Amino acid sequence: MAAAWMSVLVVMAVVNAAEGGDDRRPCASVHASSSVVTVGSPVTVTCVVDDDCPALAGHQVQLRLGDRVLPGVIPVANGSARAYRLLIPAFNHSRATLTCCLRDAPSHIIAGLEIQAGYPPPALRNLSCQANLSAHESLTCKWEASLPDSHLPTKYTLHTHIGDLKWSHAYELPPGVRSYTIPRAGFVFFSEMEIYVKGVNALGETSSARLALEPVSSAKFDPPKIVKLQAWRPGCLRLKWEFSQFQDWMRDFVSLEVRLKTESSGSWTERPILDRAMPQRYVYQCGLLHGTRYVAQIRVRYQQSPWSEWSGGRPAFTLETAPTGALHTWMRVTGHLLHNQLQMLLFWKPSARFRANGRNLSYVVSALRTLNKRGKLCATAGSHCTFHVPRKARKVYLVALNAAGRSSPTSVPIYRPIAGETIPEVRAAAAGNGSVLVRWEDVPSPALIDYIVEWRPLLNNDLSLVRFETARRNLSTLIVTGPLEPYKPYGISVYPRFKEGIGPPRTVHAYSLQKAPSEVPKIRIKKNWQYHVELSWDEIPLDRRNGIIQSYKLFYWDETRRVHVATGDPQERKVVLTGLNSWSVYDAVLMVSTYGGSRNGSMVHFDIKEMDPVSSVIIVLATCAFLCLLIIFLVKTCSSEHNRLKVRFWPDVPDPANSSIKSWTSESTQDIRSSWDFEEPNPIYLSHLSFLELPRKPGKEEDVTAWLNNAEDTSDLGESICGSPFLPGLASSNGDSVPYATVIFPAPHPHEYLRSESTQPLLGSEESPKCYQNVDASEGSQCFFGPCRPEEEDNAAAAIQWEDFPFLRALAMNDTQ
Structure with a gap:
C-alpha cells in the first residue's frame, strides 16, 4: 500500500513538473459513490484524467483494485477531461484501495482512493446493572453486542437519566468494551433511573433497550450473619440475624431464606422464604426432629435483587424427647457354649420411621420385654452387641434410650443355623458411584422368609463397619451402597432365612472400583x-x-x-x-x-540344565533295581500258581495200599494239602465214593453196567464193596481194573455218599489194597477190598472192631436181597 501511494506521488510530481507552473493541481483523480459502504453493496468508481496534462497525453488508463485489474472500464465524456467509469457489483472487502494506472505502464499510478466496507453498529441487548454495596459502592452495567462485527470504528456511550433529580449523564466508552461501572456520584440507591447504551459509526447508529431500575433493588448483599440459634419449643429453633458491616445501615424489609440439615444428613433442606424480615429480629423454624443437632444458614435479597451468598453455618440442638419407631435388626448365632448357652451377634440400624429424638443415644438388649437388670443381656452406644442366651430362648428385645426416655422394645426373634438349602450362586459387580450390584439365585423353598445381605471390609475386622440389608423372598438383586471405598475388597454374604432357622451363607469378594495391582510377585x-x-x-x-x-x-x-x-x-x-x-x-x-x-x-x-552323569547313573540304577524286583515277583508268583494249578487239576488222593481208614484223621490228611489253599474244602472230610476201573476183559461189561445202574443210591450200604455180586472180578488180584473208594464225612453236615469214577490208575509198583472188613456179630464179616480167604476171615473179625473205625459205621451195607 505504501509503495502504491509512493507511485502516485511520484507520477503526480512528474506531471506537475511537466506543466512548469506553480499550480499543484493533480492531473488525474478517482471518485466513488461512497468511501464507506456496506459489505456486499455495489460501488461505482470513476477515474478522471485532465487533457491539459502533457505527461498523460496520448496514454490510456486502467483501474486496479489492489493488485487486480478491474475489467469493464467504460470511457465517458466529461468536457475537457477524459473519464473512465467502472461498476463493482458487490464490494466484499473490509478495506481496499482503488488506483488509476497507465495501461502501457501499470506501475505508474496517477490517482487512487481507499474504500471501507462494514456494517452499522450491531444491536445491543441484555443490558443489566447491579449495584455493589460493599466498601466501594458502585453500579456496574453489562450488555452484549449481536453479530456480525461492524468492521468500522464505532463509538459507544452509556446514558443515564434520574427522573426525580432530572440528572442526565453520558459516559463515553472505550472501544471494544462491553461493560461500564458508574461511579457512586452518578446514581442514588432509592431513586429510579433509566439506563441505555448507544453505538454510532459511519453507516448508522443503534441503541439498547432502556432499563429502568432502583439501584438498591439490583444490589447483591454481602452474606448476612446468624447472631444466635437456639432451641425454643419441642421441634422448633429460634434464629436471630443481622447484615454485614457494609450493609448495616439497611433498615427496610428484605426477603430471608433459611436452610437446615441434620448432622447425619449430607443434603440441605430449604425452608419457606420470609418476605418481611428485619435484622436483629427472631425467625422461628418449627416442624423439626426432636433432640437433633441442626446446622442453619441464611441468605437475603431486596425485592428482585440477586440473592446474597449463604452465610456461615451455625449449629443447635432441638429439645429432646423419648426415641420413637422401630429398629432394623439382624442376628445370628456365632457359637455354642457350655451349659446350654448360645453366643449371639446382633446388629441394628434405624428404620425410616425411627427417630432418636435426643443426644447420647444408647441401646439395651434384654431377655425380657420389661427392661430391668435381671433380663439385661448387654448395653452399648454402638450398632452391634454380642451376648449369650439359653439354648431354648426364642427372642430378645432391643430398646433405644436417651436422656428423655426410652423407645418401645423391638422384638428380635432368634433364628438358629440349620443345614437347609444353600443359595446356589452369588455374583457381585461394580455398579458405579461407589456401589456394588449383588445377584443371587433363588432358593426354591416354601419355608423361605427373606434374604439377609451382609457386607464388611476385608481389610478391617471392626464389627462396627459391618452393614446389612433385608431383601424380600421374591427379590434376587440388591445394590449395596456405602459408598464403598474404591480399590478395597469387601466380603458380601447372602443368608437365606427360613421359618425354622437361617441357612448357610454364600460369600463372594467384590470391589466398587478396580485398577491394576500395586505390585507383581517375583x-x-x-x-x-x-x-x-x-x-x-x-x-x-x-x-x-x-x-x-x-x-x-x-x-x-x-x-x-x-x-x-x-x-x-x-x-x-x-x-x-x-x-x-x-x-x-x-x-x-x-x-x-x-x-x-x-x-x-x-x-x-x-x-535349562542338562542331565549330569551322576543323575544318569542314579536313573539307570533305579531302573535296573525296579526290573529285578519285578522279575523276582513274577517268578515267585508263577511258582505259587504252579502248585495251586497242580492241586486244582490233580487233587491229592490217599494211597489205598499204604493207608487205613482208621488213620484218616484231621492231623494225618491236613499235611497233604497246601497250607495256602484255603479255598478248597478240607480234604479230611470225604464226601463221596470214587470207583476207579481200568479196561476189563471182554464179557464183563454187563456186570459192570448192572452195578453202575444199581449203585446210583449209596445212602444205605450194607455189605462189603469187595466181593459184591454187582462187581464181579473185583476180588481178583490179577484183574485189570482196581476200584477204590474215598469217603468224606463233613463234621457239621450229615453223611453224603456220591459216586465218582476216575480213570487214574493206581501206581503199578504198589501192592493191592488189603482186605478190610465190616465186623458184625450177627451177620459175620464182609470183605471191603481185595481177595478174601476163609482162613483170614476169623483173624480179621477178631482183630477189627467197629469201635476201631467209627468213620466206617456209615459204610455198613446191608443185603437187601
Whole structure:
C-alpha cells in the first residue's frame, strides 16, 4: 500500500513538473459513490484524467483494485477531461484501495482512493446493572453486542437519566468494551433511573433497550450473619440475624431464606422464604426432629435483587424427647457354649420411621420385654452387641434410650443355623458411584422368609463397619451402597432365612472400583529339568491387589526374540514351560491382570540344565533295581500258581495200599494239602465214593453196567464193596481194573455218599489194597477190598472192631436181597 501511494506521488510530481507552473493541481483523480459502504453493496468508481496534462497525453488508463485489474472500464465524456467509469457489483472487502494506472505502464499510478466496507453498529441487548454495596459502592452495567462485527470504528456511550433529580449523564466508552461501572456520584440507591447504551459509526447508529431500575433493588448483599440459634419449643429453633458491616445501615424489609440439615444428613433442606424480615429480629423454624443437632444458614435479597451468598453455618440442638419407631435388626448365632448357652451377634440400624429424638443415644438388649437388670443381656452406644442366651430362648428385645426416655422394645426373634438349602450362586459387580450390584439365585423353598445381605471390609475386622440389608423372598438383586471405598475388597454374604432357622451363607469378594495391582510377585524357579522348567510365584497381598485377579500371563523369549505366552492358574500360581532348548537363555516377565488393568513385573533370566552323569547313573540304577524286583515277583508268583494249578487239576488222593481208614484223621490228611489253599474244602472230610476201573476183559461189561445202574443210591450200604455180586472180578488180584473208594464225612453236615469214577490208575509198583472188613456179630464179616480167604476171615473179625473205625459205621451195607 505504501509503495502504491509512493507511485502516485511520484507520477503526480512528474506531471506537475511537466506543466512548469506553480499550480499543484493533480492531473488525474478517482471518485466513488461512497468511501464507506456496506459489505456486499455495489460501488461505482470513476477515474478522471485532465487533457491539459502533457505527461498523460496520448496514454490510456486502467483501474486496479489492489493488485487486480478491474475489467469493464467504460470511457465517458466529461468536457475537457477524459473519464473512465467502472461498476463493482458487490464490494466484499473490509478495506481496499482503488488506483488509476497507465495501461502501457501499470506501475505508474496517477490517482487512487481507499474504500471501507462494514456494517452499522450491531444491536445491543441484555443490558443489566447491579449495584455493589460493599466498601466501594458502585453500579456496574453489562450488555452484549449481536453479530456480525461492524468492521468500522464505532463509538459507544452509556446514558443515564434520574427522573426525580432530572440528572442526565453520558459516559463515553472505550472501544471494544462491553461493560461500564458508574461511579457512586452518578446514581442514588432509592431513586429510579433509566439506563441505555448507544453505538454510532459511519453507516448508522443503534441503541439498547432502556432499563429502568432502583439501584438498591439490583444490589447483591454481602452474606448476612446468624447472631444466635437456639432451641425454643419441642421441634422448633429460634434464629436471630443481622447484615454485614457494609450493609448495616439497611433498615427496610428484605426477603430471608433459611436452610437446615441434620448432622447425619449430607443434603440441605430449604425452608419457606420470609418476605418481611428485619435484622436483629427472631425467625422461628418449627416442624423439626426432636433432640437433633441442626446446622442453619441464611441468605437475603431486596425485592428482585440477586440473592446474597449463604452465610456461615451455625449449629443447635432441638429439645429432646423419648426415641420413637422401630429398629432394623439382624442376628445370628456365632457359637455354642457350655451349659446350654448360645453366643449371639446382633446388629441394628434405624428404620425410616425411627427417630432418636435426643443426644447420647444408647441401646439395651434384654431377655425380657420389661427392661430391668435381671433380663439385661448387654448395653452399648454402638450398632452391634454380642451376648449369650439359653439354648431354648426364642427372642430378645432391643430398646433405644436417651436422656428423655426410652423407645418401645423391638422384638428380635432368634433364628438358629440349620443345614437347609444353600443359595446356589452369588455374583457381585461394580455398579458405579461407589456401589456394588449383588445377584443371587433363588432358593426354591416354601419355608423361605427373606434374604439377609451382609457386607464388611476385608481389610478391617471392626464389627462396627459391618452393614446389612433385608431383601424380600421374591427379590434376587440388591445394590449395596456405602459408598464403598474404591480399590478395597469387601466380603458380601447372602443368608437365606427360613421359618425354622437361617441357612448357610454364600460369600463372594467384590470391589466398587478396580485398577491394576500395586505390585507383581517375583518369579521363582521351582523345578528345572531337561527341556522343562516349572516357575512359581507367591500370592499378592490382599491390600495390594486393587481388584479380583483374573489371570497370570507369563511372557518368555530366547535370543531369537520370539515371544511365547503361558497362562498360569490364578489358584495354583505356577506354570510349566515345555519344549525349551538347553543351549538357550530365556527371559521372562509376569503380567497380572484384574478387571481394572494389568501390571508387568520385573524380568527374570533362566536356562535349562542338562542331565549330569551322576543323575544318569542314579536313573539307570533305579531302573535296573525296579526290573529285578519285578522279575523276582513274577517268578515267585508263577511258582505259587504252579502248585495251586497242580492241586486244582490233580487233587491229592490217599494211597489205598499204604493207608487205613482208621488213620484218616484231621492231623494225618491236613499235611497233604497246601497250607495256602484255603479255598478248597478240607480234604479230611470225604464226601463221596470214587470207583476207579481200568479196561476189563471182554464179557464183563454187563456186570459192570448192572452195578453202575444199581449203585446210583449209596445212602444205605450194607455189605462189603469187595466181593459184591454187582462187581464181579473185583476180588481178583490179577484183574485189570482196581476200584477204590474215598469217603468224606463233613463234621457239621450229615453223611453224603456220591459216586465218582476216575480213570487214574493206581501206581503199578504198589501192592493191592488189603482186605478190610465190616465186623458184625450177627451177620459175620464182609470183605471191603481185595481177595478174601476163609482162613483170614476169623483173624480179621477178631482183630477189627467197629469201635476201631467209627468213620466206617456209615459204610455198613446191608443185603437187601
